[in-house]
Amino acid sequence: MTQVISTSEFLSTRKQTIESALPDYIQSLSIPESLKESMLYSLEAGGKRLRPVLVLATLSSFGKSESLGIPVGCAIEMIHTYSLIHDDLPCMDDDDLRRGKPTNHKVFGEALAVLAGDGLLTQSFQLISTIDHPEVTAEMKLQLITELVDAAGIKGMVGGQVADMEGEKKSLSLEELEFIHEHKTGKLLEYSIIAGAILAGASKEEIEKLREFSFHLGLAFQIRDDILDIEGDQEKIGKPVGSDKENEKTTYPALLTLEGAKEKLVTHIQLAKMNLHQLLITTTLLEGLCDLIAMRDH
Amino acid sequence: MTQVISTSEFLSTRKQTIESALPDYIQSLSIPESLKESMLYSLEAGGKRLRPVLVLATLSSFGKSESLGIPVGCAIEMIHTYSLIHDDLPCMDDDDLRRGKPTNHKVFGEALAVLAGDGLLTQSFQLISTIDHPEVTAEMKLQLITELVDAAGIKGMVGGQVADMEGEKKSLSLEELEFIHEHKTGKLLEYSIIAGAILAGASKEEIEKLREFSFHLGLAFQIRDDILDIEGDQEKIGKPVGSDKENEKTTYPALLTLEGAKEKLVTHIQLAKMNLHQLLITTTLLEGLCDLIAMRDH
Numbered sequence: 001m002t003q004v005i006s007t008s009e010f011l012s013t014r015k016q017t018i019e020s021a022l023p024d025y026i027q028s029l030s031i032p033e034s035l036k037e038s039m040l041y042s043l044e045a046g047g048k049r050l051r052p053v054l055v056l057a058t059l060s061s062f063g064k065s066e067s068l069g070i071p072v073g074c075a076i077e078m079i080h081t082y083s084l085i086h087d088d089l090p091c092m093d094d095d096d097l098r099r100g101k102p103t104n105h106k107v108f109g110e111a112l113a114v115l116a117g118d119g120l121l122t123q124s125f126q127l128i129s130t131i132d133h134p135e136v137t138a139e140m141k142l143q144l145i146t147e148l149v150d151a152a153g154i155k156g157m158v159g160g161q162v163a164d165m166e167g168e169k170k171s172l173s174l175e176e177l178e179f180i181h182e183h184k185t186g187k188l189l190e191y192s193i194i195a196g197a198i199l200a201g202a203s204k205e206e207i208e209k210l211r212e213f214s215f216h217l218g219l220a221f222q223i224r225d226d227i228l229d230i231e232g233d234q235e236k237i238g239k240p241v242g243s244d245k246e247n248e249k250t251t252y253p254a255l256l257t258l259e260g261a262k263e264k265l266v267t268h269i270q271l272a273k274m275n276l277h278q279l280l281i282t283t284t285l286l287e288g289l290c291d292l293i294a295m296r297d298h
Numbered sequence: 299m300t301q302v303i304s305t306s307e308f309l310s311t312r313k314q315t316i317e318s319a320l321p322d323y324i325q326s327l328s329i330p331e332s333l334k335e336s337m338l339y340s341l342e343a344g345g346k347r348l349r350p351v352l353v354l355a356t357l358s359s360f361g362k363s364e365s366l367g368i369p370v371g372c373a374i375e376m377i378h379t380y381s382l383i384h385d386d387l388p389c390m391d392d393d394d395l396r397r398g399k400p401t402n403h404k405v406f407g408e409a410l411a412v413l414a415g416d417g418l419l420t421q422s423f424q425l426i427s428t429i430d431h432p433e434v435t436a437e438m439k440l441q442l443i444t445e446l447v448d449a450a451g452i453k454g455m456v457g458g459q460v461a462d463m464e465g466e467k468k469s470l471s472l473e474e475l476e477f478i479h480e481h482k483t484g485k486l487l488e489y490s491i492i493a494g495a496i497l498a499g500a501s502k503e504e505i506e507k508l509r510e511f512s513f514h515l516g517l518a519f520q521i522r523d524d525i526l527d528i529e530g531d532q533e534k535i536g537k538p539v540g541s542d543k544e545n546e547k548t549t550y551p552a553l554l555t556l557e558g559a560k561e562k563l564v565t566h567i568q569l570a571k572m573n574l575h576q577l578l579i580t581t582t583l584l585e586g587l588c589d590l591i592a593m594r595d596h
Contacts, residue, residue, distance in 0.1 A: 031452045032460040039452070086416060089389075091408035110389035111463055114412065115456050118384060118419065122451035125423050129443040138436035145427040145443065153420035154329045154337070158413050162330040165409055 007288025058196025082120035151191035160184030186218030216272035305586025356494025380418035449489035458482030484516030514570035
């Protein structure tokens with residue numbers, strides 16, 4: 001259990017690192033005050049900060065300084081935040097609450113929420129293009145930007161969101177469900193790990209191996225989400241248990257039974273670790289994160 | 299008059315160059331069909347393509363091959379298109395028509411319109427990060443991306459849009475009106491010229507001189523817009539003459555009288571040209587564009 005505790009300590013301390021760096025990228029800018037407030041409101045609304053923590057964990061696994069990953073980590077968190085602001089809009093999921101607080105458009109109005117999202121998305125690219133560190137070459141920054149577009153844009157998260165919207169009206173096959181998760185949430189999780197690897201100067205082969213690792217980790221994350229919606233503690237997960245069934249959402253337990261979903265979760269965690277073990281890096285931390293994701297209660 | 303005709307020929311031929319290149323960046327991608335249709339619908343809806351044409355004109359003024367500027371030109375047009383899609387949304391300007399055609403959300407629904415905008419914005423950065431040309435260094439691409447974020451994001455167009463929304467409720471001073479125009483439309487026009495200069499390998503001094511040129515050109519463009527709303531031909535400008543007054547919009551003629559606005563237009567065109575003449579480049583084409591903008595009837 002020491003392993004799991006130390007991983008969870010890593011999560012909580014690095015979450016703080018990111019949370020103290022994140023507002024600085026917006027706070028100091030000379031921009032309309034309402035826009036700044038709206039962006040900061042959502043950036044500072046909490047969350048696990050899992051994506052930036054994965055950047056730092058990957059750097060650490062390659063024996064590199066974690067500080068290298070802070071700008072990219074914050075860029076990813078800005079993208080994740082913009083996607084939540086736009087997802088919550090009345091024309092999308094129409095959510096009034098996010099993490100127990102009123103959603104951005106509820107506080108600032110829809111127009112400003114759209115623009116705050118657009119602003120966070122645009123600004124995120126500058127955090128990467130202006131990284132100022134002797135170990136980060138211009139080519140690395142361009143690779144980070146190119147991969148981020150694929151992960152966050154129409155071939156990744158935005159495409160997954162469209163597929164999800166269109167899937168809401170029908171019952172999905174396992175293949176369709178996997179496509180949605182892989183794109184809507186998986187690609188940005190994967191990017192977090194790949195970005196850490198690029199910054200660490202990883203080889204092409206190492207990056208491809210980590211991509212497979214991330215693919216399985218991302219699906220495991222999503223299957224655990226579906227299981228928590230059935231077995232979870234309402235207070236811990238922050239939303240009513242059983243909401244997927246009520247909303248007639250296609251989930252892994254619905255397609256595979258609860259037992260089948262649990263087996264699939266174990267399989268993906270095993271496959272993730274198998275890929276990890278083929279790399280010549282210190283895998284303890286990333287393995288610990290696998291276990292945390294497989295066992296998390298929120 | 300030969301001068302003006304040759305500039306307008308440049309405009310119309312280069313508009314075609316951009317319009318034939320633009321869909322290719324989206325058409326070939328493997329993404330959800332509805333998302334592709336929605337993005338292409340707005341990308342192919344026409345317009346003057348002034349921004350990409352300015353990239354090509356600047357390259358030509360430096361004696362460089364215009365083909366160097368096509369990816370950046372198309373990236374700027376994607377950003378311009380995303381901003382129109384989001385501006386037209388019911389929560390923003392609530393427009394049903396754009397260039398005589400139903401707006402994106404009228405055809406594809408609001409949710410898909412938001413995501414098509416997000417997708418175009420994200421994808422635009424990849425057109426720059428993946429430029430494949432021996433003359434374009436990694437450092438140039440990063441400078442292009444950094445400047446694009448400033449021009450299109452919270453310090454530029456998005457910030458200007460917020461200022462414009464907030465200004466709608468009150469009558470503005472000349473200074474406030476100028477801030478809005480400089481940011482909402484000026485910065486992306488300026489970027490088009492600066493991007494051409496970066497690709498041409500211009501010096502810092504040349505870039506700063508062109509920035510001043512663009513500042514005056516952008517304001518002239520906007521003043522002409524306001525004048526056309528009073529004196530223009532409804533059929534040519536594609537919207538009812540007098541709509542600014544009806545919507546109680548603060549305009550240059552409203553603040554300065556029509557005569558005063560015309561004088562200010564002439565002053566900005568003169569200042570633009572003055573900056574241009576301090577550069578050791580072939581200025582004929584950019585001067586011609588100044589004249590076209592000062593005299594355009596739509």
